Amino acid sequence: MGEVTKVTIWNEFRHERENEHIASVYPNGIHQALSDALKGRGFVTRTATLDEPSHGLTDDVLNDTDVLIWWGHKAHHEVQDEVVERVVKRVWQGMGLIVLHSGHFSKVFKRLMGTSCDLRWREEDEKERLWVVNPAHPIAEGLPAYFELPQEETYGEHFDIPTPDEIVFVSWFSGGDVFRSGCTYTRGKGKIFYFRPGHETYPTYHDSNVQQVISNAVRWAKPGQSPEISYGHSQALESK
Ligand code: ZN
Numbered sequence: 001m002g003e004v005t006k007v008t009i010w011n012e013f014r015h016e017r018e019n020e021h022i023a024s025v026y027p028n029g030i031h032q033a034l035s036d037a038l039k040g041r042g043f044v045t046r047t048a049t050l051d052e053p054s055h056g057l058t059d060d061v062l063n064d065t066d067v068l069i070w071w072g073h074k075a076h077h078e079v080q081d082e083v084v085e086r087v088v089k090r091v092w093q094g095m096g097l098i099v100l101h102s103g104h105f106s107k108v109f110k111r112l113m114g115t116s117c118d119l120r121w122r123e124e125d126e127k128e129r130l131w132v133v134n135p136a137h138p139i140a141e142g143l144p145a146y147f148e149l150p151q152e153e154t155y156g157e158h159f160d161i162p163t164p165d166e167i168v169f170v171s172w173f174s175g176g177d178v179f180r181s182g183c184t185y186t187r188g189k190g191k192i193f194y195f196r197p198g199h200e201t202y203p204t205y206h207d208s209n210v211q212q213v214i215s216n217a218v219r220w221a222k223p224g225q226s227p228e229i230s231y232g233h234s235q236a237l238e239s240k
Contacts, residue, residue, distance in 0.1 A: 007043045009035050032047065098218065101198035115160050119159045121154060126174040127174040138220045139182065149210070166183070189229065
């Protein structure tokens with residue numbers, strides 16, 4: 001085992017406080033469910049939510065974060081641009097980022113992708129089957145060839161993202177749609193993983209395969225010993 005990996009789980013934390021059914025699925029919020037799952041797998045976690053000052057994402061917190069997990073949905077527009085820029089800059093510097101489900105429309109993800117990040121969706125309690133399409137990838141470690149979530153929100157292509165560096169999962173839904181549900185990117189020195197499942201009305205983040213994916217992704221996205229990069233004017237290394 002190497003040194004500890006510090007994970008910050010950011011959650012909008014509005015649905016769970018406003019809707020009785022969702023509160024029953026995630027009594028302490030999606031962030032706490034993810035935190036418990038990751039703690040159980042050996043990670044050091046902290047949580048941050050929208051309604052905290054600076055959304056809980058101060059420079060001190062971000063500088064002490066190896067991997068940031070992001071769940072947001074109905075209040076993307078309330079996330080301050082200043083905080084978005086702070087997160088983006090930390091990703092460029094090497095902080096890992098895992099964007100979950102409706103986080104596809106977060107300011108942070110759209111800013112890092114540079115596309116609309118739009119998609120097709122419906123809430124009809126369809127079954128989702130996630131196929132591992134990249135079995136050698138570290139994010140697929142320990143998983144079966146496919147796994148199923150009995151009920152989820154459906155997302156469908158086209159998903160307007162830049163062509164991913166790697167696709168780890170493709171989802172099929174019982175309504176007939178398919179979706180690139182596990183996509184990797186790098187931006188600057190930072191590694192980014194988008195993972196689709198996790199609509200707030202379903203117990204998706206209590207599923208052990210989903211927890212395995214997220215913990216694999218944390219391990220994959222944590223910063224390594226990457227070279228120090230400097231930009232701007234630079235001296236010649238050879239004399240002419
Ligand atoms: Zn959703």
